[in-house]
Amino acid sequence: MTLTNADVARLADLARLDLTPEELSVMAGQLDVILDAVASVSEVAGDDVPPSSHALDLTNVFRVDEVHQSLSPEAALKMAPAVEDGRFRVPRILGE
Amino acid sequence: MSYEELMDYDEVMESYDPALGLEVHVELNTHSKMFCSCSTQFGAEPNTQTCPTCLGLPGSLPVVNAKAIESAIRIGLALNCSISTWCRFARKNYFYPDMTKNFQTSQYDEPICFDGQVEVEVDGQPFIIPIERAHMEEDAGKSQHMGGTTGRIQGADYSLMDYNRAGVPLIEIVTKPIMATGPQAPAVARAYVGFLRDMIRALGVSDVRMEQGSLRCDANVSLMPKGSTTLGTRTETKNVNSLRSIEKALRFEICRQGAILSSGGQVVQETRHWHEDGAYTSAGRSKEEAEDYRYFPEPDLVPIAPSREWVEELRATIPEPPAVHIAGLNKTWGFSDLEMRDVVNAEAVDLIHATVEAGASPQAARKWWMTELLRRANAESISLEDLPISGEHVAEVQRLIDSGLISDKIARQVIEAVLAGEGSPTQIVEDRGLTLVSDSVTLQKAVDDVIEANPDIAQKIREGKDQATGALIGQVMKQMSGQADAAKVREMIIASLAS
Amino acid sequence: MTSLIHATAAELADLLSTGVVSSEEVTRAHLDQIADVDGEVHAYLYVDSDRALDTARQVDRKRQQGEQLGRLAGVPVGLKDAFTYMGAPTTCGSKILEGWYPPYNATVTQKLIDADMIILGKTNMDEFAMGSSTENSAYGPTCNPWDLHRIPGGSGGGSAAALASFQAPLTIGSDTGGSIRQPAAVTGTVGVKPTYGAASRYGLVAMASSLDQPGPCARNVMDAALLHEVICGHDPKDSTSINAEVPNVVAAAATKDVRGLKIGIVKELGGEGYEPEVLARFREAIDLLANAGAEIHEVSCPHFPAALGAYYLIMPSEVSSNLARFDAMRYGLRVGDDGSTSTEQVMRTTRGAGFGAEVKRRIILGTYALSSGYYDAYYGSAQKVRTLIIRDFTQAFETVDVLMSPTSPTTAFTIGERANDPIAMYKADLCTIPTNLAGNAAMSIPAGLGDNSMPVGVQIMAPPQGDDRLYRVGGALEALLQDKWGGPLLGTLAKEAR
DSSP, X not given: OOOOHHHHHHHHHHTTOOOOHHHHHHHHHHHHHHHHXXXXXXXXXXXXXXXXXXXXXXXXXXXXXOOOOOOOHHHHHTTOSOEETTEEEEEBOOOO | OOOSOOOOHHHHHHHEEEEEEEEEEEEOOOSBOSSSOOBOOTTOOTTSSOOTTTTTOTTOOOOEEHHHHHHHHHHHXXXXXXXXXXXXXXXXXXXXXXOTTSEEEXXXXXXXXEEEEEEEEETTEEEEEXXXXXXXXXXXXXXXXXXXXXXXXXXXXXXXXXXXXXXXXEEEEEEOOBOOOGGXXXXXXXXXXXXXXXXXXXXXXXXXXXXXXXXXXXXXXXXXXXXXXSOOOOEEEEEEOSHHHHHHHHHHHHHHHHHHHHTTOOOOOEEEEEETTTTEEEEEEEGGGOOOOOXXXXXXXXXXXXXXXXXXXXXXXXXXXXXXXXXXXXXXXXXXXXXXXXXXXXXXXXXXXXXXXXXXXXXHHHHIIIIIIXXXXXXXXXXXXXXXXXXXXXXXXXXXXXXXXXXXXXXXXXXXXXXXXXXXXXXXXXXXXXXXXXXXXXXXXXXXXXXXXOXXXXXXHXXXXXXXXXXXXXXXXXXTXXXXXXXXXXXXXXXXXXX | OOOTTTSOHHHHHHHHHTTXXXXXXXXXXXXXXXXXXXXXXXXXXXXXXXXXXHHHHHHHHHHHTTOOOOTTTTOXXXXXXXXXXXXXXXXXXXXXXXXXXOSSOOHHHHHHHHTTOEEEEEEOXXXXXXXXXXXXXXXXXXXXXXXXXXOOOSSSHHHHHHHHTTSOSEEEEEOSSSTTHHHHHHHTOEEEEOOTTSBOOTTBOOSSTTTOOEEEEESSHHHHHHHHHHHBSOOTTOTTXXXXXXXXXXXXHHHOOOTTOEEEEETTSSSTTSOHHHHHHHHHHHHHHXXXXXXXXXXXXXXXXXXXXXXXXXXXXXXXXXXXXXXXXXXXXXXXXXXXXXXXXXXXXXXXXXXXXXXXXHHHHHHHHHSTTTTIIIIIHHHHHHHHHHHHHHHHHHHOSEEEEESSSSSOOBTTTTTTOHHHHHGGGTTTHHHHHHTOEEEEEEEEEOTTSOEEEEEEEEXXXXXXXXXXXXXXXXXXXXXXXXXXXXXXXXXXXX
16 A cells, blocks of 8 residues: 555645645655554454444433523633634635 | 526427436424534524534534434334434534534434335326435534625635534435426425425424525436436535425526537536526536545444334324325315315415414415415515414404404405514504494494485385495495495495385 | 652542641642652643642631541542643643633543542643653653653653652543553553543543543552542443443452452463563563462453554544544634635644644544545454454453453653654554453553563453452552562652652
């Protein structure tokens, strides 16, 4: 498995992560080594082994449909980088 | 405005068969959100209904709302779906500022409800709508785009985020491709969404208000040459927020795609936006740049395994399908088949039902909704239920007429005033002093005056020419400035001339 | 009487309840020690002196008024910076959360407060708990009190070093792949990863949700048990919280009897790649237990060698999603917003500037493992390996009561030694990772020193909900070892300090 700088750049784009060209190439090299080390994982289990997303054997953990006290808007907004008119102010969205 | 080439609808239908796909999002009316205990109340002040969980704060965790699961299962049962014995939530990963965690907790390959079907009718013809799945997910926050010109996202300087809606439970209902509808495709789509709306309202699990966004529809359509069995390239039209828009948007897309295909072009697989004002669709994001959502099972939640006993308990709470419900209602209403079909097509069943429940006779209820009010709705291009008048109002108006307090003519004025937001009918009648003159001394005086002034007509009536009465009634009404009960005036005239 | 900072938590609790000392005195003694030594050790990111003293005085007042208080009331505790605590910043060792004051308390934090414990401050950690050395903290590394040039383990190096340098009698950690146990091993302290779901994750800033577990850190087994009892228990705010009685770990720690107990030695956790001294201390510990009447069996867990690979796919996958929320929109750092840049660009710039190299590496790795076309080969396969690891444990626990292994293959390495070799760094967690994947309970306790005079730890593993077994074996082994040493291992450090 070899990851090119372009592959890493595409992943960084998906993960919304700016990487410098140096970071990109260092990371591509390191990821190769890591992927080599973990590659054998796909050879361990046969098709008959079910995947486990969790070690827990719990199901149906529910909450009663009740309204509890929300945060005050002041508390909700207090740590925001920018606020306007009771709302979180964010830079212009390129969007769709 | 659309600058795209359109083909005549009937011409498209001569060469192509449409295939539909509908994705409907229903906001549940639970008290609290999907994964936290914040209120779901619509219209609150911004960011007053948020907590660490729905704000996606570091360290916060989701806990599933039991009522939302119950509602999802009930919707599934009403759509004749199978209910999963074991399923999970999954994370759909993508960055967008209205998503506080930058993933949406949704369901992916393990929906709670799957493989259902429902039947809808268009002009007496039944169509089967196959249901692929109904799954649970959470809504996103609301953004307001500031600066720029139109409040639209394009050209805005910045945006303001309100997360009150973030985490409100949604059910997404997805159909399998709906085939063989022929030219009825847009009407079938409308009938299906109308069915969903009525059915979900009957279940009581959502307000299903399209204009408030508690029922949202994305409509997919593709065309294939007649005789072909291979699906064509589809487009997905978003932002279709009324039943009539669904029909119009699909019609538009069919005409647009028809024009492209018949001139040898290729339809681009993309998202399109419906513009209600200009009645056209425009291109949005192309699916070629589609995101890689990197779904994986939500590790903060445990699987849902509804017991069969629970599912059967819920099945017992499912109301009859709307068609059966309508047939049941009409047993007491006694409308003709044709009248009933018109009522159904105008989506007036529930409104008439409410009016009758509030005390009006079925015929009177039908008369108001299917004439005066339908005319108003059509003139404004909105659906009847979006008129700012309720069944109770209409019944109240009818009660005022029946008790002789107002005339039919004044009733129309009262209705106008209710629509203008002036208050309840009784209040309007009082405020405007529209009550009929029921003081018989005043009324008798006017009748006597008119008879005296028109001896010729009076004589004709005495001789049995009843139709002449109208002329005298008209004059009396004129004298009374319309505030008299015409029927009562007629009685008085006849009584006066008989004596 | 030992000095207040060298006393165990249990001793402090007794001194407090009998009125011999006040919580204010105990708290002040620890704050003084922090002022004296933390310049060198750097175990704390934030010291909450004023509030700690205020709270201590309140607890003293409650006691004077005859209120019934919990066993650890008035005893100080350090909190890993991954847990939210209102009124103090929570940074997770990251620049992206610098100065973030959370508007809510973690359940673990709330339980400490409800138990009238005194929270001294927030301890240092690898950024978002990613690392085995605490070198990945954006606020500088923590040093190992045994040798300041060496790492204190990670990610909870701050919590472990605070104990080993007597800056707290108890600390809280979180363990995703060994972040409580490996630091305990290399600092000569005790660290416990309870059964997954035993202590609530609510308010623990997530690294990998299916693996993360809060747990107690202490200088001895009984102290760990007392803290375990305080922080564990069902929490309706955490869907993965176990709704059952917490096993009686305090009683188990006091048993000190292993007669008839079946102990399994995991064949796959040893041999090549392990320092000989680590293996020697492990063997000696097993011999002591055998002499004390435990039955020793060798058991095989054939899929353990695949655990590290599975972990390095599952963990980064969850990381890539859990850390997506740090996007400069609602809290935390915002970089590059000059009024014309887009939200998308500000997100990229902020995340590029706010995350350190290891975090970025894991985000990219996880994004890759989940991406379309690779999911089955990576994430999917790793989840299957997880099933096999769970089966290995289940099978092993059919024949033995607990499993044992070294905690980490090596003693503390020097700061900087593995900084550019991620794989070497990852191998520090070779022995601790299987329990995280399978969700069972595990403990590390000191087993002596290596020839470099650095501590070695041994690991005890129990089945899910069998946390009391850890304390029974750990308590017994600790007593046997201390008999041999003539006192606690950390006693030597305490003496040096005096």
